[in-house]
Amino acid sequence: MDIRNRNKPSNTTTSNGSTANTTEKSLSPQQEKRYFDSSKDDESSSEDEVGKNLKTNAGADNSSAADPPFAKWKKLIVRSIIGAFMIAFFALILNTDHFVVSLFVIAIQLLVFKEMISVRYLEAKEKKIPRFRTLNWFFLLSSFFYFYAKPILVKLTHYYPDLFQHFVRYHLWHSFSLYVIGFVSFTFTLRKGSYRYQFSQLTWTLMTLLLVVVQSNFLISNIYTGLIWFILPVSIIVCNDIFAYFNGFFFGKKFIHKPFMKISPNKTWEGFIGATFCTLIFAYYFAGFLIQYDWITCPKGDGNFLEPLHCVTDPVFLMKEFVIPPEISSVLSKYLGLHITSFSFIPIQLHALVLALFGSLIAPFGGFFASGIKRAYKIKDFDNIFPGHGGVTDRTDCQFIMGLFIYVYYSTFIKTYEVDPSQIIQAIMMLPIDERIKIIDKVKSTLMN
Incomplete structure (x- = not known):
């Protein structure tokens, strides 16, 4: 939505036939963006205001009811083609090395951080605050140094011990020093008349670092535990998103007319339920497909760049036989005619069903959270990098919490403590x-x- 439309002067005809200007003076290009100040009431988040500024009557395919019939099919085709290219690029990245995949995740963090910070960026305001935007990026790079620098420094120590030994030994101290520099620098940037704005922006930056960088740190940990713990959950989210879109596109609001989420009116019950069942089936069989490859199941360890991986197969990837208790097998035989005393299964496929349930029932709330942000600031997408999809944040809003869940679930229920x-x-x-x-x-x- 173009925010400028709300500030253009409009003429209203009075009872005597004259016209009167009923709006304020239009803003200059540098003042077009709304002043997001925490001192003001968030009236724009109310349902009435949202209804005025967003197309809440759009269908499940994110198209307006006023669009011509071919428009929604055009959007479907564009979205499908771009989506196929993104999946192909992702598959290409996965065929390189764990380190490259980690760099890919870090690049995504940079783009998401940029998009999130830009949501509240007010150029006219921040031009008065020296180095304020630079300080935001300094906090990001400081977080990167704390979370990601040490493993790289340890690796470099093998080749240049005299140069990097100091940085490995005092990594925590250097990380704290960077934080202190940022903290003191922010205090020096405080300017009279902008205190509330600056502190609200700092809070936004810290929240973004928590939701993006901290959670992504667990994503990278999953990568080195074994690519399957990265590929499977990411694929589950992608699968759920695809099937939610197509189920909503073809069956949305045809059986259940009640909106699924008021904050995201384009989501439908048909899309949500259909995607859940499709994701469960996909996760079960896709997990069985992935365990065929050592490159995907083996942890990286100390292997060199692009070095083939071989390891002792983890029990979670091996076939197991479950013996049914005699009490249950006798009941099955007597009343159902099923003479079953045992059955075989692969644990990872059962775990995959749990991951699919989380990816279908909980992870989408990352998307609803992002929808709330977009509604609060009256934007349709975080960016327009991908036609039909929006920005990087629009495509990864569910991935971060999924990555954290995988780390917790694996550490709690799967990992063998050795x-x-x-x-x-x-x-x-x-x-x-x-x-x-x-x-x-x-x-x-x-x-x-």
């Missing part, structure tokens, strides 16, 4: 040379005995 040799090596590399020599001598003497 000592990770790579972590021991990393800890040893952080020690001074003389202490590392003592550890080596101790290990040698232990092995000799």
Whole structure:
């Protein structure tokens, strides 16, 4: 929606036939964006205001009722073609290396951060605040240094120990120092008359870092645990989104006319329910397909770049036989005529059903959360990078919470708690040379005995 339309002067005919200007003076191009100040009431988030400024009567395909019949089919075709290209590009990334996939996730974080920060950007206001936008990006890069720098520094220490040993040893201190620099710098940027605006913007930045960078850190952890813990959940979200769109497109509001979510009126019950069943079927069989490849199931460990992976197969990927208790098997035989005493299954496929349920019932609320932001600030999409899809945030709003769920679920119900040799090596590399020599001598003497 063009915000300028709300500020253009309009003429109203009075009772004596004269005309009167009923609106304020139109804003200059630099003042067109709304001043998002927390001191003002959020009247725009009310249902009445939203109805005035957004097309709430759009169909499940995000098209307006006033569009010609071929318009929604054109949108469907464009969305499908762009979606196919995005899936192909994603598959290409996955065929490279875990490190490249991690860089891909970091690039997504950068783009999402940019889009989220731009939602509240007011150029005319922030021009008066020196280095304020630069400070936002400084906080982002500081977060990156804290979460991602240490593994890279440890790797570089193997090749240049004298240069990077210091940064590995004092990584936490350097991270804290960056935070202090940002904190002090922000205080210096405070300007009279802009205090409330600056603090509300800082809060927005910190919230974005929490929702994007912190959660994405778990996504990268999942990648190195095994690509399957990244590919499967991401694919589940993509599958659910696709089937929700197509089910809503063809069957939306034909059986259940009540809107699914007021905050996202284009979502339908038919799309939500249909996508859930389709996602469960997809997750079960796709998990069975992925476990055929060591490259996908094996953790990365200390393998070199593009090095083929081989590992002892985790029990979660192996066929198991479940023996049915005699009490249950006798009941099945007596009353149902089913003579079953046991059955075989692969644990990952059952876990995949749990992931699919979360991806269908809970993860979509990441999208509803994003819809709330767009409604609050009267924007249709976060960006227009992908025709028919919007921006990067529009495509990844459900992925971050899904990645966090995978990390928690895997650590709680799947992971076998064993000592990770790579972590021991990393800890040893952080020690001074003389202490590392003592550890080596101790290990040698232990092995000799």
